[in-house]
Amino acid sequence: MKELRLMKGNEAVAEAAIRAGADGYFGYPITPQSEVLEYLMTEKPYEKTGMVVLQAESEIAAINMVYGGASCGKKVMTSSSSPGISLKQEGLSYIAGAELPCLVVNVVRGGPGLGTIQPSQSDYFQATKGGGHGDYRLIVLAPASVQEMADFAKLGFELAFKYRNPVMILSDGAIGQMMEKVELEEQKPRWTDEEIVEISPWATTGKTPDRERNIITSLDLDSHRHEKHNEKLQAKYKKIQENEVRYEKIHCDDAEYIFVAYGTSARICQKSIELGRKKGIKIGLFRPITLFPYPSNALRELSQGLKGILSVEMNAGQMIEDIKLSVGTTFNVEHFGRMGGVIPTPNEVLEALEQKIIGG
Amino acid sequence: MEEKISIEEIRKEENLVFVKTKLLTDKSLSYCPGCGHGVAHRITMEVIEEMDLWADAIGVAPVGCSVLAYEFMNIDMQQAAHGRAPALATAIKRLMPNKLVFTYQGDGDLAAIGTAETIHACNRGENFTIIFINNGIYGMTGGQMAPTTIPGMKSSTSPYGRDVKIMGNPLKITELVATLPGTYSVSRHSVHTPGNVRKAKKAIRKAFENQKLERGVSFVEIVSNCNSGWKMTPNDSNIWMEENMFPYFPLGDIKVDGELVK
Ligand SMILES: Cc1ncc(C[n+]2csc(CCOP(=O)(O)OP(=O)(O)O)c2C)c(N)n1
Numbered sequence: 020m021k022e023l024r025l026m027k028g029n030e031a032v033a034e035a036a037i038r039a040g041a042d043g044y045f046g047y048p049i050t051p052q053s054e055v056l057e058y059l060m061t062e063k064p065y066e067k068t069g070m071v072v073l074q075a076e077s078e079i080a081a082i083n084m085v086y087g088g089a090s091c092g093k094k095v096m097t098s099s100s101s102p103g104i105s106l107k108q109e110g111l112s113y114i115a116g117a118e119l120p121c122l123v124v125n126v127v128r129g130g131p132g133l134g135t136i137q138p139s140q141s142d143y144f145q146a147t148k149g150g151g152h153g154d155y156r157l158i159v160l161a162p163a164s165v166q167e168m169a170d171f172a173k174l175g176f177e178l179a180f181k182y183r184n185p186v187m188i189l190s191d192g193a194i195g196q197m198m199e200k201v202e203l204e205e206q207k208p209r210w211t212d213e214e215i216v217e218i219s220p221w222a223t224t225g226k227t228p229d230r231e232r233n234i235i236t237s238l239d240l241d242s243h244r245h246e247k248h249n250e251k252l253q254a255k256y257k258k259i260q261e262n263e264v265r266y267e268k269i270h271c272d273d274a275e276y277i278f279v280a281y282g283t284s285a286r287i288c289q290k291s292i293e294l295g296r297k298k299g300i301k302i303g304l305f306r307p308i309t310l311f312p313y314p315s316n317a318l319r320e321l322s323q324g325l326k327g328i329l330s331v332e333m334n335a336g337q338m339i340e341d342i343k344l345s346v347g348t349t350f351n352v353e354h355f356g357r358m359g360g361v362i363p364t365p366n367e368v369l370e371a372l373e374q375k376i377i378g379g
Numbered sequence: 380m381e382e383k384i385s386i387e388e389i390r391k392e393e394n395l396v397f398v399k400t401k402l403l404t405d406k407s408l409s410y411c412p413g414c415g416h417g418v419a420h421r422i423t424m425e426v427i428e429e430m431d432l433w434a435d436a437i438g439v440a441p442v443g444c445s446v447l448a449y450e451f452m453n454i455d456m457q458q459a460a461h462g463r464a465p466a467l468a469t470a471i472k473r474l475m476p477n478k479l480v481f482t483y484q485g486d487g488d489l490a491a492i493g494t495a496e497t498i499h500a501c502n503r504g505e506n507f508t509i510i511f512i513n514n515g516i517y518g519m520t521g522g523q524m525a526p527t528t529i530p531g532m533k534s535s536t537s538p539y540g541r542d543v544k545i546m547g548n549p550l551k552i553t554e555l556v557a558t559l560p561g562t563y564s565v566s567r568h569s570v571h572t573p574g575n576v577r578k579a580k581k582a583i584r585k586a587f588e589n590q591k592l593e594r595g596v597s598f599v600e601i602v603s604n605c606n607s608g609w610k611m612t613p614n615d616s617n618i619w620m621e622e623n624m625f626p627y628f629p630l631g632d633i634k635v636d637g638e639l640v641k
Pocket residue numbers: 442443444445461484485486487488489512514516517518519520525605
């Protein structure tokens with residue numbers, strides 16, 4: 020039975036993870052996402068479902084705990100915010116290289132450095148272009164509501180296991196902190212040992228006489244063999260691009276102009292659309308839900324009947340590069356953003372459209 | 380005329396004094412001839428076989444010369460990022476408490492880059508075993524100074540010998556973890572003579588038995604040679620180890636059944 024609750028985004032992702040049958044969470048406190056660990060420690064899922072929850076000594080330890088758990092075929096996750104996510108990059112690279120499933124939540128705050136604790140989208144490049152060393156990709160989901168924080172916990176685990184690939188929920192301080200109504204799915208049982216062996220026969224669960232030993236590694240000192248491994252990874256990312264694109268179109272049917280925005284920016288754009296339409300501007304919103312794979316084809320198709328696109332991001336202009344790759348550099352595309360943790364107002368977004376795109 | 384005995388006749392069951400454990404693969408070791416890593420691998424695998432824990436064992440390989448331990452140990456294994464093996468092992472053991480979980484780590488891995496993971500896993504009292512190979516140097520990367528390089532010892536980054544005024548002191552991490560409430564047994568051994576190999580093997584067995592008690596980390600240090608990194612013959616390196624490493628890192632029990640040895 021589904022259940023309706025009023026929750027913070029950070030709490031919703033934690034509760035949804037428990038209900039998705041997660042086996043383990045490993046994290047380290049950092050604002051604006053500490054509620055994830057706090058919620059789990061209060062809920063004590065280790066007494067209810069047997070889910071392990073552990074406050075690690077650092078984000079580095081936490082992601083490597085995730086690495087160890089994922090290697091056993093367990094549904095494991097971590098969460099953090101920007102500076103902590105930077106510390107996790109080496110681990111994420113190993114996890115991607117070793118082709119392991121896991122869920123990572125980044126409740127983004129403003130950077131660079133210690134930056135600020137206010138919401139931001141300045142980790143777009145880090146999340147979508149690799150982040151750590153080596154040619155790899157995360158599957159990146161961008162929630163724009165508390166409901167999606169919950170939904171993407173389950174979806175994230177599903178995609179992670181489907182592709183044996185780390186999945187990141189790229190949220191921000193506003194989505195993590197705000198409270199909204201959320202519909203929660205019923206509790207799924209955790210996988211049994213037998214199910215794990217069946218679902219993930221590659222997992223290190225102990226070498227039984229019926230199979231060869233299982234090894235989890237990202238190392239191969241033979242460069243030609245390692246190139247083959249890289250080709251396999253690239254083929255997987257291509258498959259993900261073909262099959263897992265998700266996006267939403269709002270008021271796009273008659274639109275002459277669109278905003279392209281995700282997460283908190285997308286919510287603000289919806290208000291800007293209301294204001295703009297009152298003034299007679301035919302404007303819509305294209306909201307990428309997967310940032311990798313980026314919905315390039317859908318955006319290119321949509322752009323065909325348009326006069327211009329404004330990329331609205333809480334950063335200096337990162338996603339605009341993917342928009343330009345989608346629609347071409349000659350198309351009328353501009354960026355508008357606020358940085359350092361400042362959330363733009365609907366009015367300034369509309370003004371930017373009028374000045375940079377319509378007037379430009 | 381003397382009768383010639385064929386090799387097949389010698390290779391009879393009753394003549395066998397040594398059989399390679401099934402828990403070692405047939406792959407030839409990547410270690411330098413004379414290096415202690417190979418013996419440490421062998422006794423670890425022998426203990427798991429003797430304890431009949433093949434199907435339960437999950438090992439974590441470090442970054443260091445033993446990064447390829449999983450090529451030689453015929454058990455389920457994970458290869459950790461440099462220094463993070465105790466974090467992986469923490470999760471493995473907590474998620475699969477009935478398994479036999481161990482890390483196998485060098486001194487750079489365990490006592491430099493991974494110090495935080497080592498200390499916190501030991502302090503939390505995680506129920507896994509750490510096998511720590513202390514050769515006082517970074518073998519894999521070509522013989523740089525390690526946290527356990529002893530004063531005066533030469534390495535490629537302490538070419539005139541470790542000057543503690545400039546390079547700081549070595550870290551006696553084993554003594555340090557022994558003081559933490561989360562370690563249950565801590566001991567130091569070597570594998571350079573048959574007698575010492577037997578003692579080290581006994582210690583590894585005890586450590587695995589202790590893991591079953593769920594009273595915290597069981598920690599076995601093996602002071603070992605790195606003849607290549609030390610730029611010595613294997614024999615000279617063992618003599619040098621006895622004369623220089625053992626006084627600084629004395630062999631024996633440091634913590635037994637949760638109590639520090641006085
Ligand atoms: C993050 C990171 N930093 C540095 C290295 C390079 N590196 C590889 S092995 C090693 C030292 C290993 O020394 P030790 O742990 O003592 O093991 P040994 O090779 O002596 O057995 C270093 C510094 C690495 N692989 N990863």
